Amino acid sequence: MDVRDEAVTIPASEVLLPADLLVPAEPVGAVLFAHGSGSSRHSPRNVAVAHQLNRAGFGTVLVDLLTPAEDEVDAVTAELRFDIGLLADRLAGIVDWLATERPFGTTPVGLFGASTGAAAALVAAARRPDLVQAVVSRGGRPDLAGSALAQVRAATLLLVGGLDEQVITLNEQALDQLTSRAELRVIPGATHLFEEPGTLDQVAEAAADWFHDHLHPQPASA
Template identity: 75%
Template sequence: MGTRGQVNILVGTAGLPADIDGPDDATGLVLFAHGSGSSRHSPRNVAVARVLQQRGLATVLVDLLTPDEDALDAVTAELRFDIGLLADRLAGIVDWLGTEPSLGRLPVGLFGASTGAAAALVAAAARPDRVAAVVSRGGRPDLAGSALSAVRAPTLMLVGGLDEQVITLNEQAAGQLAAPHELRIVPGATHLFEEPGTLEQVAAAAGDWFCTHLPVPA
């Protein structure tokens, strides 16, 4: 896998720092969309990415806001909930990955956490020929709105058993998905999956989903 390490991905006029890693013979590529107020250094997403790499997948952890936007958002919290902006950035990153010689042949999955899950689903609806699978962790897929019915990628929604409000929101979103989908409850987990063993369950389920639903590379 030629393109790896820290890169700067240009989407429109925004330069977005990203960390790309994974085995040289990767069978697929998973792009992470972190939740509100987080970054590509999110310890939970980094931990999941490591497990996916062990499963033979390349991973892309990226900041969906520029450093200047991130500084603004830290004060106003207005951009972290701009699902349209975040989804456009994700779709632009998917396009960029498709032009990279070492990555372009790999099928793409999206892993979204919290509000990032909504952005992932909107991006999946916008790029149905490129995005082959979606996993949502403690996500807010309901915020994807009308895009839910346009998603074609098989979608796995993982929610903590103690995260009752988010379970309800995921159930409502699942009712609008036309794509194959599954809602799985992780017993004893709260929203951030900080309880012992719960994040490991998320990583294992995500690995199974992506390895099942990402097609063999062209």
Template identity: 70%
Template sequence: MDEQRSTVTVPVGDARLTADVTLPAQPVGVVLFAHGSGSSRHSPRNVAVARTLNDSGLGTVLADLLTPAEDEIDARTAELRFDIGLLASRLVGIVDWLGVERPAGDVPIGLFGASTGAAAALVAAASRADRVRAVVSRGGRPDLAGNALTQVRAPTLLLVGGSDEEVLTLNERAVAELGPVGEVRVVAGATHLFEESGTLEQVAAEAATWFVTHLRR
């Protein structure tokens, strides 16, 4: 499949964020990734999921939500990775950039969040309900999105490992807050990082189907 790859700098407030953009020739939609605790746009799990989305006709944007200086602080303190407000504001800024610069054209936007990034994705989806049309969470912490859960309008799929019991309980509580737009699916035998054979591939396939279904015009 012909696709275009580029690394771009996205201005968000005072920050300049680096993002890897991959676009099929005629994308169905574009999915912005929100990485999890202590991770980056190079997260091998998110890169693997993004490849499956690309193969399904979806554009992807893998962005660093922290600047290099912030990364250094976070490496010492681990505090910024849990700053959901900051991470969500960065996602909102990139969503707005996608709407203005339109590297993928005027296609619907989806958000894929992992771990704490899932909470940021849900806050961003609530803030940009007119632009964000679908959300997928992988082993996410949607509970950290707080009151934003009741304001999410986009169809939201929460994928959780069957052996990730504490996070599964948090997701089941969160889906009650999401109401009819939310759905929990359990990946049998998977732990929090989906390291077990075939489990990440299942996540990628489920995510691709969800986004294609809900982003296709």
């Protein structure tokens, strides 16, 4: 499939964030990635999932949620990577930019969050219920979304490695608080980072299926 790779700078929550857009010729949806603790838009796992989603027809947005200066501070203190409110603000701003600039046309938007990024994705989805239709969490910490879980309206898929026992428990607890269409799936034999052969492919396949099922074009305005 022909996919255009475009580097952009996105204004979000009073900062400018570098991002990589991967745009198929006729995208069926747009998926915004929220990376986990200490990672970036170059995360090899998220890049791999993005490429599989591209092959399934989705446009993808890989973005750094911290500025270069903030990233330097966070590398020492590790404080900003756990600031779920800050990260969610920026994700919501990027969702607004997608709705305004329409780099993928009028296609619907989904969020893919990993680790702490999953919590930020769920909070952002709760803040933008009319724009975000679906969320997929990979090895996520949805529990860190707190009270926002009950406000999420997007269809939510929680993917956890079968050997990641503590995170399975946290996801089970979060699932009980979600009032939207939600499902927890355990990937057998996978640890937290899904480094075992074939496990990340299963994540990408499940994500593509979920987005295909739950991202629907918005009806045209009268």
